[in-house]
Amino acid sequence: MEILSNRIINMAESETLAMTAKARELKAQGKDVISLSIGEPDFNTPEQVKEAAKKAIDDNFTHYPPVPGYADLREAISAKFLRDNGLEYKPEQIVVSTGGKQALYQVVQVLVNPGDEVIIPTPYWVSYKEFVRLAGGIPIYVKTSLENDFKVTPEQLEAAITPKTKLIMFSSPSNPTGMLYSKEELKGIAEVVAKHENLFVVSDEIYEHINFVGKHQSIAQFPEVKERVVTVNGVAKGFAMTGWRIGFIGAPLVIAKACNKLQGQVTSATCSIAQKATVEAMLMDPTTSKDIIDMRETFRRRRDMVYKLLCDIPGLKVRMPQGAFYFFPDCSSYYGKSFNGKKIENSTDMAFYLINEANVATVMGSAFGDDSCIRLSYATSEDLLREALRRIKEALAKLQ
Numbered sequence: 131m132e133i134l135s136n137r138i139i140n141m142a143e144s145e146t147l148a149m150t151a152k153a154r155e156l157k158a159q160g161k162d163v164i165s166l167s168i169g170e171p172d173f174n175t176p177e178q179v180k181e182a183a184k185k186a187i188d189d190n191f192t193h194y195p196p197v198p199g200y201a202d203l204r205e206a207i208s209a210k211f212l213r214d215n216g217l218e219y220k221p222e223q224i225v226v227s228t229g230g231k232q233a234l235y236q237v238v239q240v241l242v243n244p245g246d247e248v249i250i251p252t253p254y255w256v257s258y259k260e261f262v263r264l265a266g267g268i269p270i271y272v273k274t275s276l277e278n279d280f281k282v283t284p285e286q287l288e289a290a291i292t293p294k295t296k297l298i299m300f301s302s303p304s305n306p307t308g309m310l311y312s313k314e315e316l317k318g319i320a321e322v323v324a325k326h327e328n329l330f331v332v333s334d335e336i337y338e339h340i341n342f343v344g345k346h347q348s349i350a351q352f353p354e355v356k357e358r359v360v361t362v363n364g365v366a367k368g369f370a371m372t373g374w375r376i377g378f379i380g381a382p383l384v385i386a387k388a389c390n391k392l393q394g395q396v397t398s399a400t401c402s403i404a405q406k407a408t409v410e411a412m413l414m415d416p417t418t419s420k421d422i423i424d425m426r427e428t429f430r431r432r433r434d435m436v437y438k439l440l441c442d443i444p445g446l447k448v449r450m451p452q453g454a455f456y457f458f459p460d461c462s463s464y465y466g467k468s469f470n471g472k473k474i475e476n477s478t479d480m481a482f483y484l485i486n487e488a489n490v491a492t493v494m495g496s497a498f499g500d501d502s503c504i505r506l507s508y509a510t511s512e513d514l515l516r517e518a519l520r521r522i523k524e525a526l527a528k529l530q
């Protein structure tokens with residue numbers, strides 16, 4: 131008999147974490163690896179947030195917090211939703227969890243029954259499909275294309291909906307493509323959702339503050355769907371707080387209560403000290419906060435530089451990302467080519483070729499449901515980015 135459950139045996143490993151681990155392993159062997167696989171800002175957490183955490187310890191916020199999060203934090207998140215997104219969520223509609231990841235996992239657990247269909251536009255963020263499968267749901271992939279900026283259209287969405295469809299999940303700004311939906315595009319999606327009264331939306335907005343084209347737009351702003359949207363956010367990316375493990379939802383009350391019930395059995399609550407620090411982060415207005423603006427502008431400079439360097443590599447198809455900190459170039463014109471007897475057939479071969487031949491860690495597009503592409507993170511210094519792109523160009527030129 132198997133020791134492990136079918137549930138865990140059938141679950142895919144996080145391939146982004148696997149590539150990061152591979153890069154670490156090669157570095158430990160003394161190889162000069164540049165990691166473009168990582169999904170976290172290379173900045174430090176803002177000082178006032180760190181100070182708030184230190185104060186929380188001194189003030190003895192070291193006991194179990196309330197399951198959905200401290201009241202002052204949920205008030206601060208409620209105010210943030212109103213200030214930044216024009217969304218009204220009362221504190222009882224907010225649940226604070228251990229990262230955006232747990233928040234997303236819980237939402238899927240409380241909404242999806244076995245056999246329910248969940249629409250996931252591809253390319254998608256790696257964990258969505260595993261969350262759906264763990265709940266016994268069926269991921270329904272809707273393929274978007276580079277030519278369409280990797281965005282799903284209302285027509286595609288409508289065509290994918292069946293009586294079994296429960297949920298649609300997507301991120302904007304997107305990991306892995308860096309694209310984001312405009313207000314008009316979200317309105318188009320909201321109109322389709324509004325027509326199907328049992329359909330819910332999970333809107334993952336964790337890259338909200340890393341947006342180079344204008345004001346962030348939330349799909350929950352459309353009243354016709356607000357009662358069927360769960361807005362997911364967190365502090366990992368926009369505040370350089372990946373290690374603090376804080377994410378949250380704003381949701382219809384019935385969904386927030388259900389997540390609270392589940393969280394009460396799973397984690398009790400998330401870290402008291404990280405919660406107190408997050409209050410300080412929520413007070414930072416993205417239109418005036420120097421930390422947020424400086425980080426975004428640094429990412430913008432790197433994006434512009436990497437775009438030029440990528441466009442200079444023959445055979446790659448590249449779109450200019452509008453947010454987050456990733457490029458998702460199409461490298462499929464190299465498939466079928468070889469170097470030293472090793473043939474590149476797909477994005478996994480390409481990612482391994484680049485790490486072995488160029489010492490640059492990327493992530494295979496197949497992890498995100500698109501085997502034509504690879505994902506490059508530009509959350510690293512300009513010097514390292516320039517060197518990494520030089521190495522990639524050189525390695526690709528060897529393929530015949």
Ligand SMILES: Cc1ncc(COP(=O)(O)O)c(C=O)c1O
Nearest residue numbers: 169229230231255301305364366
């Ligand atoms: C699109 C997306 N959603 C959610 C998360 C999870 O973030 P957290 O670190 O808060 O769990 C990530 C992190 O990589 C992400 O890229």
